[in-house]
Amino acid sequence: MEITPKEQAKALPHAPGVYMMKDALGKIIYIGKAKDLRNRVSSYFLSGRDIKTSFLVGKIATIDFIITGNEYEALVLENNLIKKHNPHYNISLKDGKSYPLVRITNEAYPKVFKTRRIVNDGSEYFGPYPDGASLAQYLDLIDRLFPLRKCGIPLRKRYSPCLYHHIGRCCAPCIPLVTEAEYRIHIDKIKAFLQGRNEELTNQIRDEMMQASKERNYELAIEKRNLLQALENVSKAQQVQDFAIESRDYAACVMRMHLATVSIMQMRDGKLMGKALYRAETFGDETETLLNFLVQYYSDGANLPQHIYVSHDIDIELLRTYFDEHVGGFLQFEVPKEGKHFRILRMAGENAARDVEKRLKSKDNPEALEELQSVLDMENLPKRIEGFDIAQLSGKYTVASLIVFVNGLSDPSSYRRFNIRSLEGAIDDYQAIREAVTRRYTRQIREKQPLPDLILIDGGKGQVACAQEALAALALDDIPVIGLAKSFEEIHFPDDREPLQLPQSSGALKILQHIRDEAHRFATSLNQQQRSKEAAFTLLESIDGIGPTRSKRLMQTFGTIDSILASTEEDISRQAGIPVGVVRRLLKTLRL
Numbered sequence: 001m002e003i004t005p006k007e008q009a010k011a012l013p014h015a016p017g018v019y020m021m022k023d024a025l026g027k028i029i030y031i032g033k034a035k036d037l038r039n040r041v042s043s044y045f046l047s048g049r050d051i052k053t054s055f056l057v058g059k060i061a062t063i064d065f066i067i068t069g070n071e072y073e074a075l076v077l078e079n080n081l082i083k084k085h086n087p088h089y090n091i092s093l094k095d096g097k098s099y100p101l102v103r104i105t106n107e108a109y110p111k112v113f114k115t116r117r118i119v120n121d122g123s124e125y126f127g128p129y130p131d132g133a134s135l136a137q138y139l140d141l142i143d144r145l146f147p148l149r150k151c152g153i154p155l156r157k158r159y160s161p162c163l164y165h166h167i168g169r170c171c172a173p174c175i176p177l178v179t180e181a182e183y184r185i186h187i188d189k190i191k192a193f194l195q196g197r198n199e200e201l202t203n204q205i206r207d208e209m210m211q212a213s214k215e216r217n218y219e220l221a222i223e224k225r226n227l228l229q230a231l232e233n234v235s236k237a238q239q240v241q242d243f244a245i246e247s248r249d250y251a252a253c254v255m256r257m258h259l260a261t262v263s264i265m266q267m268r269d270g271k272l273m274g275k276a277l278y279r280a281e282t283f284g285d286e287t288e289t290l291l292n293f294l295v296q297y298y299s300d301g302a303n304l305p306q307h308i309y310v311s312h313d314i315d316i317e318l319l320r321t322y323f324d325e326h327v328g329g330f331l332q333f334e335v336p337k338e339g340k341h342f343r344i345l346r347m348a349g350e351n352a353a354r355d356v357e358k359r360l361k362s363k364d365n366p367e368a369l370e371e372l373q374s375v376l377d378m379e380n381l382p383k384r385i386e387g388f389d390i391a392q393l394s395g396k397y398t399v400a401s402l403i404v405f406v407n408g409l410s411d412p413s414s415y416r417r418f419n420i421r422s423l424e425g426a427i428d429d430y431q432a433i434r435e436a437v438t439r440r441y442t443r444q445i446r447e448k449q450p451l452p453d454l455i456l457i458d459g460g461k462g463q464v465a466c467a468q469e470a471l472a473a474l475a476l477d478d479i480p481v482i483g484l485a486k487s488f489e490e491i492h493f494p495d496d497r498e499p500l501q502l503p504q505s506s507g508a509l510k511i512l513q514h515i516r517d518e519a520h521r522f523a524t525s526l527n528q529q530q531r532s533k534e535a536a537f538t539l540l541e542s543i544d545g546i547g548p549t550r551s552k553r554l555m556q557t558f559g560t561i562d563s564i565l566a567s568t569e570e571d572i573s574r575q576a577g578i579p580v581g582v583v584r585r586l587l588k589t590l591r592l
Contacts, residue, residue: 005060006045012038017067018078020085024061030089030283031081033074037065072321079295091260091280091289091296100135102126102194108180109155109173110187112148114139126194138194141230145201146186147171195268202231250341251297252311252349253290256360257367257507258283262293263352265344266305275348277355287312295322298331307332309341311349360510368507369408372454375500375508376491378480382454383407385511386440388467389458389519390420390432400436401523404452405515415522416440430466433457437470445474455481458516461492461499468494484516543589545582553577 003011005021012019017037021030034040044057068074082090103115106122114135115125142148148171149155150164157174164170171178171186189201209224250265262278278297282289291314298304304323308331316333323331336342360368373381385405390398404414418439420432437455444451455471457463464483471477483492489509490499502509540551557576558564564572565587572583 005057005063006042008063009041009045010038012041012063012065013067014038015067016069016071016074017065018074018081020064020066020081021060022062022064023059026062028085028087029059030087031078031085032284032288033071033078035071035074037067041065071315072318075295075318075322076326079292079299082292082296089258089281089283091262091278091282091284091293102135102139104187104191105153107154109149109176109178109183111153112139112142112146112187112190124191126191137230141227142190142193143169144227144230145205146190148186149173198231202228205231247305248307248309248341249305250309250345250348251290251294252345252352253286253293254349254352254356255282255286255289256356256505256510259356259359260286260289261352261356261359262290263348263355264297265348265351267344275351277351279355279359287314290314291319294319298323299327304331307334309334309336309345311335311345357510360507368511371506372508372511375502375506376454376480376482378454380453382480384450384452385454385456385515386452387456387458387515387519388433388436388440389516389523390429390436391520391523398432399523400432401519402436402440403515403519403522405511408511410514410518417522429459430462433459433463433466434470437467438474441471441474441476445476451476452479455479456512456515456519457481457483458486458519459483459492460485460490461494464492464494482512484512486516489513540586543586545579545585550576550578550582 014036016033016035018031018033019037019041020028021032023029032040041063044060066077068077100114100116102125103111103113103119104124104126105111106124147165147169150170151162151174155174161172161175161177162170165172165177171183173183192198193201205224205228209221209228212218212221212224248267250267251262253260253262255261258281260280260282262280263275264278265275278293280289284292290310290312294308294310294314298308304327310333313335314333316335319333320331334341336345369381369383372378376382383406387401387403387405389401391401398420400418400420402416402418404411418436420435441451443449455467457467460483464481467481468477471479471481481494484490485492485499488499488501489504490501491512492499540546540554541548546554553576554564554572558567558572567575569580569583569587572578572586573580576583578586
C-alpha cells in the first residue's frame, strides 16, 4: 500500500535537518530546513491552510530528509542543496553569482571598468551595483568625461597613439603624452564621482561650458551642457538620504500567494547607490524566503556592507554564525522598528509590494481562479469575468463601464462604456446598473457573443440585486453575480448569504480587487471627459459672438480648447465657418 505524503510527514523524526519534497517524477520541487523535521513538515498538511500551501501539497509525491546535528548545519546543507538542485519553488540565485563592481586597477596608469570578479592585487573596487542600468550610466559618463586608456592590462608602450587618442577619448599614457601625476588627477575625480561627491566636477563642467560660450565655441558649449545634464541625472540617482559614512543595505521581502519579491537598497557614504528587485516563486514564508535570499546574495563575500537592515525577524544569530565561518565577515543584522532605517526599509518594502502586486495582476493565475471558484461555490472555473461600475456627478454625466478579464488577465479590447439614458438627471446607481447590464447582455445574446462565467459589480447588496433582476429578465439568472464593496472589501451575494470577507493575502480577493479597481478607473475616465467637454462649451459660449451653434461647430472641428489655441486665425475661421474678427476675439480671450 502506497504511503501518502501526509503519512510520510508524520513518520519523520523529531530532529533538526533538511527536507526535500519531490513530485511524481521524482524531481525535487522544494527544499527546506527545520529545527524539528516532523513538526515543520506536518504543518503543511494541517486543515485550513492557505491556497498557496494547498497548491504545493497537491504536487508532493514523496518526502526525503537528511538529519543534521543542529539548525546551523541544516542552514549550510539547505543552501548547498538549493544551489545543486535549483528547485522551482525555492528562491535561488545561481551558484557563484556576484554583482557588478567598478574596478580601478593598481598600476601607474589605472584602468576603470566593470567586473564581477575581485582580484587581490591592490585594485580598488566600488559597488556592488544591483542596478545594472545605473552602473552602465556611471561608466558611460566616466568614459565621456575622462580620457582614460582603453587598452589591456598591463599597459604596453607604443610608438604612436591609437584611434581613441585622435578622437579625444584617451590621453595616450602609452607614449606617454601624460605624466602619472596628471593621470592620477583623473582617477581621483572618478573616485569622488563613484562615492557620490559630484559638486567639484559639476562646477568644473559648468565653468568650461560658460567659457566656451563666451569664446563663441558653441559646439563645445553644447557638448559641455550635455555632459552637465548627464551628470545631474546621475546625481539624482545618487539621492542623498543622510550624511552617515557607513555602508548599509536594506532588504525587504513581500509575498502574495507563491510569488515573492525581495527588494535591496544600497547606501554608501550616505547616498542611495543602487536598488534592485529579485523575484521568485516559493512556498516558504516571507521570513524563511528572506533568510535564504540573504545567505545566497552575500555568499561570495564581495564588498559586504557594515550593516544590513531586514524587514522580518529572521534568525540573526544563525546568520551571523554562517557569515563569520563561511564568508569571513561578521555582518551586523538588524530589524529596525522606528527611525530613519525603518523609513528606508519601508521604502524598500513598498517597492517589493508594488512589484509583486504587478506580477500577481499580470500573471495567468489558475491557483487564484481555483480559489475563487472554491470560495464562491461555483460549478465552473471563472475563466471569463466581467465587471461593472457607475460614475456620475450630482446626477450629470452618468456612465457605466464594462471591463473583461480572461484567465485572470485584462482584455482591454473588450472594454465598453455606456452613457446611461434612463435617469433624466436623477441620482440612481441601482437603475444605472440595471440599464448597463440589460444593454450589455441583450447585445451579447443578439450577436451570439460569449457570456461571462462571473459578473462583478462595484458595490453592495443593492447593486448586486439589481444586476440579478436584469439578468433574470433576460433568462440569464444562471450566471453568478457578486459585488465587492470597498469599505470593508466584503463580497456580497444577491441571495440571503452573509457577506464574505477573504484574508488580504488571498489570491482570489486580489483578482476581484483588480477587476473592481479597473472598472472604476475606466468609468471615471469617461465621466471626466464628459465634464471637461461641457466646461469647454460653457467657456466658448461666454465669449461675445460665440453661441451654441458656433461652440458646437468649434468642438466638432477641433475637439479641445488646446487644439483651438494651437491653430491659426485663418484655419479656425475657414474650418469652423466663423468670421475672422470673432476668431480674433476668441483667441484673445482664451489666452488671457
